[in-house]
Amino acid sequence: MILGAGTRLVAEREIRERGRSNAFQVGTVVLLVLVALLAIIPSVLTGGGPTQRTLAYVDGPVTTAVAERARALSRGSDDVVLRLERRGDGDGARAAVRSGDADLALLEPGRILADDPPGDTVRSYLATARRDVAISRTLGDAGVDRRTAASVLATGPASIELLDPSRADRPDQRTLALAALMLLYMAVLIYGIWVASGIVEEKASRVVEVLLPAVHPRELLAGKLLGIGLLGLGQLLTVVAVGVGAALATGSLDLPASTPETLALLVVWFVLGYALYAALFALSGALVSRQEDLTSATTPLTMVLVLGLLLSIQVIASPDGLMAQIAGLFPLTSPIVQPVRAALGSLPLWDLLLSAALTVATTVGVVVVAARVYRTTLLQTSTVGLGAALRSAFSRD
Amino acid sequence: MWARVSRWCARHRPVPPVSPALSIDHLDVRFGEVAAVSDVSLRLDEGTVLGFVGPNGAGKTTTMRAVFGLVEPAGGSLSWADAPIGPAQRRTFGYMPEERGLYAKMRVHDQLRYFGRLHGMRSADAARAATATIERLDIEQYADRPLSTLSLGNQQRVQLGVSLMHRPPLLVLDEPFSGLDPMGVEVMAGALAEERDRGASILFSSHQLELVERLSDRVAILLRGSLAAEGTLEQLRARDAERRFVVEAPGAPDDWWHGVEHVRPLQDAPAPADGRPVARRFLVERPGAERALLQAAERTGHLVAFAPDRPSLARIFRDLVA
CATH class of the missing domain: 3.40.50.300 (P-loop containing nucleotide triphosphate hydrolases)
Structure with missing residues (x-):
């Protein structure tokens, strides 16, 4: 019934006309560029490799040993790598820093001159190097041979084993979660507003007078939601495909093994979130009859979405926290919070199913109310309050 | 007949x-x-x-x-x-x-x-x-x-x-x-x-x-x-055809028809600049009253024409609205 010929025709028109509009085409291109950039940027940022710092040192047995030990420690780091400059005395080393030939100078084993305060990494290289040199000299003085002394100092950092290997803190997983969050937020917001403004457009232009003799209001609403939803889904899939493709092609993102599930969940939550918010936006569009009044009618919804976005950014930091769990189960925020938690590997199955069920139930309720209000307000030419609209929508029978 | x-x-x-x-x-x-x-x-x-x-x-x-x-x-x-x-x-x-x-x-x-x-x-x-x-x-x-x-x-x-x-x-x-x-x-x-x-x-x-x-x-x-x-238009016209008359009496006083019983003047097109309509239209509310109307028109000494009226739709409409 709902998917009758009228619904299909209305949906087709939405897809064709909106797909053809400049707003949609420009929006798609902008989104694609953004996603491609997001996928490529990590490799651009890390593309130059580690930064190099030049350390001038005063030629002397201890300072030379400390400088060389520091350089050895920095070797292989993806953060800071040291390069050495030897100077005959303290004045030479100072002059090297002053002229910019060196970033810092090792004047004595425990005295450093620098143009800018050195970072923690450089400080730790130098501190460790000084201690290592002191230890090896003490070991040498105590008659321990060089090789034994060297092996004592070669002890590396401890290896770390995770209880749940999927919980490894990977920056790429956060990138994925952030991308999923932004995509869902934008999709739900943009398509929701399309639904609301499409409804108002038909009322404001009075085209409803010509439509209603030919189409049932239910078909008109269903077709609009379906058409815009399918168009949005198509756009989302394109954007995701381009993003993942760009990431794979440039090798910039080390995509987590859970990526396919994350993407599948992204699509599922897009459908759920779109259905819920499109119905809510349809309801707010049904209350006004001029485009000028639409912004004020949709502001509460937009604010809820922004709140959801802010919560989700919190959730990225703490995907298992109490707030994440509450926001994940609250139907109005779960469509953008749960995909983030899923992308971070912190979404238990029961939590996912429960929140999906709550969202679906809420959506069904909102759709029923929105359809009734839509039908009763379709021919009205003035703004009505939500309360009055609900009363007249449900007083008929 | x-x-x-x-x-x-x-x-x-x-x-x-x-x-x-x-x-x-x-x-x-x-x-x-x-x-x-x-x-x-x-x-x-x-x-x-x-x-x-x-x-x-x-x-x-x-x-x-x-x-x-x-x-x-x-x-x-x-x-x-x-x-x-x-x-x-x-x-x-x-x-x-x-x-x-x-x-x-x-x-x-x-x-x-x-x-x-x-x-x-x-x-x-x-x-x-x-x-x-x-x-x-x-x-x-x-x-x-x-x-x-x-x-x-x-x-x-x-x-x-x-x-x-x-x-x-x-x-x-x-x-x-x-x-x-x-x-x-x-x-x-x-x-x-x-x-x-x-x-x-x-x-x-x-x-x-x-x-x-x-x-x-x-x-x-x-x-x-x-x-x-x-x-039909004919039917609408015929509705009052026997009761509608148009009288042309230029120069007659405005109220020459006053006192004629069962006759109602119909709203007319705007009067000419001197304020005296050349033709006046009447609706006769009782058969036979048109004779009294004709006599009153004759008494003015200015009567030029006295004829049944065939109104346009615009006239019928105006008369109904008035």
């Missing part, structure tokens, strides 16, 4: 056995406390044109909207071919609402095709009909332009196209001539005549009474929500 017989015959001519296509029976529409339409009954035979006339707010638009289910009647019934009008019938009808409205950004051809399909045409048929309609309305050069880039008159042609491209058996046009230039009026009038010849029943409203007179088979006059008169 002979004239009376022929008039009687005209009035009592046996009605050809056509069943009414559209029939509106005792329609009542209320907006809260206000009765917008009360007890209006109308019938529109197949292949005929009914002109709908009445001052603003008389209930013409409301009656038309009731046909399309856009207002809920408080009482009465609407039927098409002897069956109550429902969604299935409405989908075959064509409607041009008073408040014009189409999709501003949609291209003209796409728009027509879309509405053709909504009215049940198959895709290929709708595309063909859209092309044919665009040709017929003489707007070929705008076929692929968004509607909003067209002039208002041309947008109105598109609106007409939307209402008739699916060859509706019933065409309802609310003020189709308003805002059109003379060329547009001719295109619109031509389209109405073609649709009627095709067999469509047409209900249209207009304030341009000469057009209504020219295009309609029957005329219905609506006043304050009620039907004031209905019939």
Whole structure:
């Protein structure tokens, strides 16, 4: 019934006309560029490799040993790598820093001159190097041979084993979660507003007078939601495909093994979130009859979405926290919070199913109310309050 | 005498056995406390044109909207071919609402095709009909332009196209001539005549009474929500034909007719600059009273002409409204 010929025709028109509009085409291109950039940027940022710092040192047995030990420690780091400059005395080393030939100078084993305060990494290289040199000299003085002394100092950092290997803190997983969050937020917001403004457009232009003799209001609403939803889904899939493709092609993102599930969940939550918010936006569009009044009618919804976005950014930091769990189960925020938690590997199955069920139930309720209000307000030419609209929508029978 | 017989015959001519296509029976529409339409009954035979006339707010638009289910009647019934009008019938009808409205950004051809399909045409048929309609309305050069880039008159042609491209058996046009230039009026009038010849029943409203007179088979006059008169133009004219007189007495005092009983002066066209109308029209409220009127006119010594009046629709309308 709902998917009758009228619904299909209305949906087709939405897809064709909106797909053809400049707003949609420009929006798609902008989104694609953004996603491609997001996928490529990590490799651009890390593309130059580690930064190099030049350390001038005063030629002397201890300072030379400390400088060389520091350089050895920095070797292989993806953060800071040291390069050495030897100077005959303290004045030479100072002059090297002053002229910019060196970033810092090792004047004595425990005295450093620098143009800018050195970072923690450089400080730790130098501190460790000084201690290592002191230890090896003490070991040498105590008659321990060089090789034994060297092996004592070669002890590396401890290896770390995770209880749940999927919980490894990977920056790429956060990138994925952030991308999923932004995509869902934008999709739900943009398509929701399309639904609301499409409804108002038909009322404001009075085209409803010509439509209603030919189409049932239910078909008109269903077709609009379906058409815009399918168009949005198509756009989302394109954007995701381009993003993942760009990431794979440039090798910039080390995509987590859970990526396919994350993407599948992204699509599922897009459908759920779109259905819920499109119905809510349809309801707010049904209350006004001029485009000028639409912004004020949709502001509460937009604010809820922004709140959801802010919560989700919190959730990225703490995907298992109490707030994440509450926001994940609250139907109005779960469509953008749960995909983030899923992308971070912190979404238990029961939590996912429960929140999906709550969202679906809420959506069904909102759709029923929105359809009734839509039908009763379709021919009205003035703004009505939500309360009055609900009363007249449900007083008929 | 002979004239009376022929008039009687005209009035009592046996009605050809056509069943009414559209029939509106005792329609009542209320907006809260206000009765917008009360007890209006109308019938529109197949292949005929009914002109709908009445001052603003008389209930013409409301009656038309009731046909399309856009207002809920408080009482009465609407039927098409002897069956109550429902969604299935409405989908075959064509409607041009008073408040014009189409999709501003949609291209003209796409728009027509879309509405053709909504009215049940198959895709290929709708595309063909859209092309044919665009040709017929003489707007070929705008076929692929968004509607909003067209002039208002041309947008109105598109609106007409939307209402008739699916060859509706019933065409309802609310003020189709308003805002059109003379060329547009001719295109619109031509389209109405073609649709009627095709067999469509047409209900249209207009304030341009000469057009209504020219295009309609029957005329219905609506006043304050009620039907004031209905019939063919001849019938409307004949209604008071024996009671209407026009008297020409230039130079007679303004009140020469005062004191003549059972005679009512009718509102006339604006008086000439000197303030004395050359011709006055009267409605005789009791047969025979016209003799007294004639005598009074003769007594002025200025009587030039005393004749039965054959009013135009505009006159009939003005007299009813007054």
